[in-house]
Amino acid sequence: MKLNKRLLVLSEMVTKPYQLVWDCCCDHGLLGIKILSDGLVKQVNFVDLVPEIITNLDNKLSRFGHKLPVDCQWQTFCQDVALLSLDNTLEKSHADTKELVIISGVGGELMLSMLSRLMEPYSGKNIDFLLCPVNHTYQLREGLIKLNFKLIEERLVTDNDRSYELLLINQTAQQPLSLLGECLWVNESESQLYLQKLIEHYQRRESDQTSTDCVNHAVLTAYQNLYQSRYA
Ligand SMILES: C[S@@+](CC[C@H](N)C(=O)[O-])C[C@H]1O[C@@H](n2cnc3c(N)ncnc32)[C@H](O)[C@@H]1O
Incomplete structure (x- = not known):
């Protein structure tokens, strides 16, 4: 198996x-x-x-x-x-x-x-x-x-x-x-890449004109701030 x-x-x-x-x-x-x-x-x-x-x-x-x-x-x-x-x-x-x-x-x-x-x-x-x-x-x-x-x-x-x-x-x-x-957010390369992908996902949603998701921006900001504090 x-x-x-x-x-x-x-x-x-x-x-x-x-x-x-x-x-x-x-x-x-x-x-x-x-x-x-x-x-x-x-x-x-x-x-x-x-x-x-x-x-x-x-x-x-x-x-x-x-x-x-x-x-x-x-x-x-x-x-x-x-x-x-x-x-x-x-x-x-x-x-x-x-x-x-x-x-x-x-x-x-x-x-x-x-x-x-x-x-x-x-x-x-x-x-x-x-x-x-x-x-x-x-x-x-x-x-x-x-x-x-x-x-x-x-x-x-x-x-x-x-x-x-x-x-x-x-x-x-x-x-x-x-x-x-x-x-x-401990394993540098793996978690950094995952966080980048999350940010890209929420950026795509934000630029999607048809999206009605109002929490999207807050989530994006939270992940971006996390990225700044851990990896920038
Ligand atoms: C992709 S499989 C997950 C298989 C395995 N647990 C894994 O992690 O690889 C998702 C399964 O969830 C079942 N499922 C979806 N909603 C469910 C529900 N409300 N109650 C029970 N099973 C559900 C689907 O029938 C499907 O077999």
Whole structure:
């Protein structure tokens, strides 16, 4: 099973023996399968909205499941991530976080709308979330801050000439989550190039006469100021 770098780094960010990991928007299921084969987590639930995807994954898991660690378990769910049944007994007082929800490979705006609906009954619960949006990370971060999420870890990964912000968050964590990603701008060349691409993206949107996006200018200015402070 060949995993791309993005999925590999996501799997490396799963460092706790969670009782349950949800691989949401799982598609091929490669991330959840890698997490099960690593052996730290014993149960992964795979979730996708598309019936054919879940049928194919069921077939794949029944053909190759015997290659996974003997004590591991999985279930598949064909449903909207926004309607997941999480464990709502996970209070702040729990010493260890028992559940991890991974949402990877969808746009930031879609991810935020899923999370806003999903979190309604679970607000304030001790649940970890590992996110890999494919775009609109500023807007996603803004929404996550409003939902009271805090940061555990964030990383930038570049795979096939494209960079991704990976966020491990929990509403009961302590460290504030920032709009721009304070911890991302460490690897000079990789992060500088990513920041340049973000600025170019927002400059193109600003010059697009048909764009009605009024937050665009504020986001552009924020990224430009960040560039000045880190790399100019
Ligand atoms: C590009 S794949 C991501 C695959 C993998 N997670 C990754 O990061 O490479 C996006 C998947 O999200 C699924 N999806 C989109 N909206 C969803 C929703 N509301 N609930 C569940 N799955 C959804 C799609 O069916 C699709 O299979």
